Amino acid sequence: MEMVVVAPPASGKLEDLKRRFFATPRQAVISLLSLSVIVFLVWKLLNWAVFSAVFDASGGPDACHAASGACWSVIAARWRIIFFGLYPYEEQWRSALACVTVVAMTVLSCIPAFWTGRRIALVWGVGAAVFYVLMKGGLLGLGFVGEEMWGGLALTLFIFVTTCLVGFPLAICLALLRRSELPWISRTTGLIIDGVRSLPLISILFTFAIVLPFALPQWLQGDKLYRVILGSALFFSAYQAEIVRGGMQGVPRGQEEAAMALGLSYWHRISRILLPQAMRNALPATINQFVISFKETSLVIIVGFFEILASGNAAYGTGEWRFAYVEVYAFIAMIYFVFVFSLSRYGAFLERRMSVGER
Amino acid sequence: MFKLLRNQKVRNALLQALYVGALGALVIAGTLIARQNLAAQGITSGFDFLFKSTGWDLGFSLLPASANDPYWWYFIIGILNTLFLGSFGLALATLVGMIVGLAQTSANDLAKLLGRTYVDVFRNIPLILQVFFWYALITHLPPPRSAHEGWGMLLTSRGLYLPAPNVGGLALLAASLAVVAAIVLPIWLGRTSLLSRPLGQRFSVQLAAVAAALVCAVLFLFAGRLPDSPLLDLPSLQGLNLRGGLRIPPEFSALVVAIAIYGGSYIGEIVRGGFKAVGKGQVEAASSLGLTPWQVFTLVRLPLALRAMLPILANQYVWLMKATTMGIAVGFTDFFMITALTINHSGQTLEAIGILMAGFLAINLSLAALFNRINKAIALKGNQLRG
Amino acid sequence: MTVPTTQEIAVRVEGMSKYYGTFHALRDINLTVARGEKIVVCGPSGSGKSTMIRCINRLEEHNAGSIMVLGTELNDDVGNIDEIRREVGMVFQHFNLFPHMTVLENCVLAPMLVRKMPRAEAEATARRYLEKVRIPEQASKYPGQLSGGQQQRVAIARSLCMQPQIMLFDEPTSALDPEMISEVLDVMVTLASEGMTMICVTHEMGFARRVADRVIFMDAGEIVEEAPPEIFFTSAKSERTQLFLSQVLGH
Numbered sequence: 001m002e003m004v005v006v007a008p009p010a011s012g013k014l015e016d017l018k019r020r021f022f023a024t025p026r027q028a029v030i031s032l033l034s035l036s037v038i039v040f041l042v043w044k045l046l047n048w049a050v051f052s053a054v055f056d057a058s059g060g061p062d063a064c065h066a067a068s069g070a071c072w073s074v075i076a077a078r079w080r081i082i083f084f085g086l087y088p089y090e091e092q093w094r095s096a097l098a099c100v101t102v103v104a105m106t107v108l109s110c111i112p113a114f115w116t117g118r119r120i121a122l123v124w125g126v127g128a129a130v131f132y133v134l135m136k137g138g139l140l141g142l143g144f145v146g147e148e149m150w151g152g153l154a155l156t157l158f159i160f161v162t163t164c165l166v167g168f169p170l171a172i173c174l175a176l177l178r179r180s181e182l183p184w185i186s187r188t189t190g191l192i193i194d195g196v197r198s199l200p201l202i203s204i205l206f207t208f209a210i211v212l213p214f215a216l217p218q219w220l221q222g223d224k225l226y227r228v229i230l231g232s233a234l235f236f237s238a239y240q241a242e243i244v245r246g247g248m249q250g251v252p253r254g255q256e257e258a259a260m261a262l263g264l265s266y267w268h269r270i271s272r273i274l275l276p277q278a279m280r281n282a283l284p285a286t287i288n289q290f291v292i293s294f295k296e297t298s299l300v301i302i303v304g305f306f307e308i309l310a311s312g313n314a315a316y317g318t319g320e321w322r323f324a325y326v327e328v329y330a331f332i333a334m335i336y337f338v339f340v341f342s343l344s345r346y347g348a349f350l351e352r353r354m355s356v357g358e359r
Numbered sequence: 360m361f362k363l364l365r366n367q368k369v370r371n372a373l374l375q376a377l378y379v380g381a382l383g384a385l386v387i388a389g390t391l392i393a394r395q396n397l398a399a400q401g402i403t404s405g406f407d408f409l410f411k412s413t414g415w416d417l418g419f420s421l422l423p424a425s426a427n428d429p430y431w432w433y434f435i436i437g438i439l440n441t442l443f444l445g446s447f448g449l450a451l452a453t454l455v456g457m458i459v460g461l462a463q464t465s466a467n468d469l470a471k472l473l474g475r476t477y478v479d480v481f482r483n484i485p486l487i488l489q490v491f492f493w494y495a496l497i498t499h500l501p502p503p504r505s506a507h508e509g510w511g512m513l514l515t516s517r518g519l520y521l522p523a524p525n526v527g528g529l530a531l532l533a534a535s536l537a538v539v540a541a542i543v544l545p546i547w548l549g550r551t552s553l554l555s556r557p558l559g560q561r562f563s564v565q566l567a568a569v570a571a572a573l574v575c576a577v578l579f580l581f582a583g584r585l586p587d588s589p590l591l592d593l594p595s596l597q598g599l600n601l602r603g604g605l606r607i608p609p610e611f612s613a614l615v616v617a618i619a620i621y622g623g624s625y626i627g628e629i630v631r632g633g634f635k636a637v638g639k640g641q642v643e644a645a646s647s648l649g650l651t652p653w654q655v656f657t658l659v660r661l662p663l664a665l666r667a668m669l670p671i672l673a674n675q676y677v678w679l680m681k682a683t684t685m686g687i688a689v690g691f692t693d694f695f696m697i698t699a700l701t702i703n704h705s706g707q708t709l710e711a712i713g714i715l716m717a718g719f720l721a722i723n724l725s726l727a728a729l730f731n732r733i734n735k736a737i738a739l740k741g742n743q744l745r746g
Numbered sequence: 747m748t749v750p751t752t753q754e755i756a757v758r759v760e761g762m763s764k765y766y767g768t769f770h771a772l773r774d775i776n777l778t779v780a781r782g783e784k785i786v787v788c789g790p791s792g793s794g795k796s797t798m799i800r801c802i803n804r805l806e807e808h809n810a811g812s813i814m815v816l817g818t819e820l821n822d823d824v825g826n827i828d829e830i831r832r833e834v835g836m837v838f839q840h841f842n843l844f845p846h847m848t849v850l851e852n853c854v855l856a857p858m859l860v861r862k863m864p865r866a867e868a869e870a871t872a873r874r875y876l877e878k879v880r881i882p883e884q885a886s887k888y889p890g891q892l893s894g895g896q897q898q899r900v901a902i903a904r905s906l907c908m909q910p911q912i913m914l915f916d917e918p919t920s921a922l923d924p925e926m927i928s929e930v931l932d933v934m935v936t937l938a939s940e941g942m943t944m945i946c947v948t949h950e951m952g953f954a955r956r957v958a959d960r961v962i963f964m965d966a967g968e969i970v971e972e973a974p975p976e977i978f979f980t981s982a983k984s985e986r987t988q989l990f991l992s993q994v995l996g997h
């Protein structure tokens with residue numbers, strides 16, 4: 001349809017501003033109120049974080065006491081413990097490299113060219129292996145560092161990656177079992193999924209870390225770290241399974257019928273027809289779930305792991321830096337923010353792109 | 360034999376039996392091993408321990424509790440604490456979320472920016488980090504000696520001290536019920552068909568109801584006044600300690616603030632989504648009927664948006680309720696922390712975990728049931744609806 | 747009409763019934779289709795015609811009676827079901843092409859996975875059949891980029907790539923815009939002229955007249971009338987058939 005374009009009345013910048021923010025008295029009040037809040041917050045924040053802040057670590061805590069702003073020197077003095085925890089000092093480059101591996105893995109997974117089951121599995125499998133070898137060593141001339149020495153950001157990322165690596169295939173299995181035509185299988189699986197979903201993650205982590213050893217024979221107990229990862233993977237998979245199932249429900253029934261009529265076996269129908277389409281439908285919700293799961297890895301602090309939050313507590317908790325807790329938490333929050341915000345922005349971008357594609 | 364295995368029905372039956380059997384065997388084996396292991400430590404299984412006294416003290420409790428009380432009493436206190444924290448957190452989070460959501464849907468770009476920034480910042484920082492932050496902030500407040508003072512309140516590293524009414528427990532309960540009635544009554548009066556007045560013209564009736572309820576509340580408070588004491592018990596510094604008033608411990612305030620802020624960012628997004636789901640046509644139709652912007656908002660946009668957001672909101676509430684378990688991070692004795700302490704002290708691992716699961720299942724199911732009822736009650740009638 | 751011998755029988759349905767819960771969807775269906783025969787099934791909606799042909803490749807399970815396809819009994823035996831599905835092709839009302847694969851991939855998937863055909867051979871076969879349905883140039887496109895008529899022709903080619911002995915058509919033209927119906931029917935006519943055994947559920951009476959050896963009319967889950975088209979269209983015995991025909995042909 002042809003539209004007749006009416007030129008807006010000749011307007012300068014001022015007119016434009018007036019129209020946007022001062023159209024009615026009520027609008028004007030809201031605008032002024034919002035503006036003053038924004039100006040106040042931005043000024044306070046900048047003043048605290050930049051103008052009056054101490055960046056140089058050489059002055060020590062005393063320089064901070066004198067200043068009115070943020071004491072970033074605590075980060076300069078303690079960043080190693082926040083990032084690497086108790087990892088041996090001269091080996092910390094390995095921990096750093098391992099973190100870079102995870103970031104690279106995540107970036108690769110965001111590229112559509114890697115969105116086939118095999119490639120994504122390859123990226124994550126290889127990435128996790130590289131991470132593990134780098135961290136643990138005992139191979140290729142790298143010194144051995146046991147899991148009990150891991151900490152900080154590296155431990156957080158390790159728990160996150162292994163949770164996804166174990167949880168994702170498990171989620172697909174659970175989703176398939178739940179939509180099974182066999183009533184006993186689907187009902188039992190439904191019970192498991194709903195049961196896990198109704199429990200708080202902390203209680204599951206606690207169960208796996210502290211209660212499970214009672215219920216397992218000695219040879220099956222394994223390290224506490226891996227039990228906790230298993231628990232967090234179970235929790236992740238219960239939520240992710242429902243997302244995958246939702247994606248499967250979005251695939252028309254005719255798709256599977258056509259595959260059946262062509263004589264495809266169950267596994268071929270699932271792997272070639274159902275899953276590729278279901279995963280595509282479920283992609284935005286899946287990314288959202290990854291984001292939530294990344295934030296939730298911080299809960300392992302409660303069962304006694306030295307992940308990034310715990311190492312942050314340690315960074316300010318001892319003696320001289322006791323007052324600088326705001327800066328440490330702000331720094332850790334920033335690290336989380338960078339990871340989580342970029343991932344969720346990417347998810348939102350995908351969602352928009354996909355909804356455009358549907359039209 | 361092979362022929363039998365190729366039969367679809369036989370196969371299906373076999374698969375189901377295998378699956379359920381394997382899971383069942385796993386659970387039974389685990390339970391048996393656990394019993395054996397616990398028995399080796401001299402712990403007998405069963406729920407008898409619930410009636411033994413605990414021997415340890417609670418940090419926070421709404422009801423009187425001492426180390427002599429039995430475990431079952433502690434569990435009840437734990438559930439109450441969880442619900443107490445949860446309802447405060449949820450109410451505040453809803454309030455914050457409403458404001459943030461409205462800011463986000465506002466026509467004003469500056470307000471929108473504020474709302475958007477709030478959501479982006481607080482949603483992307485883990486809740487437990489926020490809990491730690493607020494807890495650290497409160498415990499780093501000045502000690503009672505040099506407390507911040509204002510409006511009869513004291514702000515110290517030991518917690519927030521509020522003026523407390525010197526009123527008997529029963530009267531207090533009655534007064535709070537009257538306040539609740541003051542909120543619920545006008546809503547009910549606005550919707551019921553018992554009144555003959557048309558729906559839009561009940562303002563005076565509603566006003567009268569609110570006034571009556573509030574007067575009742577005040578009367579209850581005066582009637583229940585403890586003899587020989589001022590109406591308000593103000594907290595004050597005596598020596599190195601604080602006396603009087605109502606103390607809100609740092610653990611509780613840190614958790615409530617964190618849940619309100621974090622939950623508020625999620626609820627803000629839900630509110631925004633709800634308003635986005637209201638069709639433009641409906642709003643245009645309402646405006647073209649000559650309704651004022653305020654009427655369009657309260658009579659058309661809000662009711663429709665509420666219906667759209669309620670199911671998602673229910674999920675969020677359940678999530679936030681579960682998030683109260685972070686209490687253990689700062690030492691708030693919620694249901695989960697009581698369970699963990701029980702396991703530590705009594706060793707009744709399986710039983711305690713069982714109680715925890717049953718408790719959360721009950722909380723979640725009743726929340727879900729409540730929201731289902733609300734949802735059904737307010738759902739748009741008929742199936743000829745178009746978006 | 748001579749009684750065909752066992753080898754000449756493609757499909758034999760005897761006393762078949764099907765229930766959905768308590769709803770009796772198919773009642774005592776008896777039908778014998780010889781090799782090379784073309785059957786058109788018609789009837790009002792909900793009469794069970796789709797359900798019947800979906801039973802022949804076990805997309806639906808029948809509850810009573812027996813179905814023999816190409817000498818193999820269709821029962822709970824998984825091996826038999828696989829065998830029959832390999833030899834019976836099906837074309838759906840809504841095409842059901844796999845949207846995440848190109849046209850060529852749609853066509854080579856089943857031959858490679860089920861018949862274990864090498865890729866080169868499968869692609870050659872696929873191109874041959876795409877040529878036959880007159881869209882060889884669309885091989886590298888995705889189904890979503892094709893028109894409805896083109897998609898349905900791809901669906902036919904995809905089925906043919908498995909080199910089935912029997913083809914089932916479940917209302918292949920019902921979801922198409924009118925101007926695209928003939929391009930699909932043309933392909934089906936060609937297929938018929940080459941001797942394919944076909945069972946078609948369709949309302950295209952012109953197609954039935956031209957191609958069918960027998961026309962079957964179903965109503966309320968029963969076969970009401972079964973006759974060669976020249977008799978079916980001129981002197982149907984049952985009133986229900988006559989009413990249906992007057993509705994379909996009336997305008």
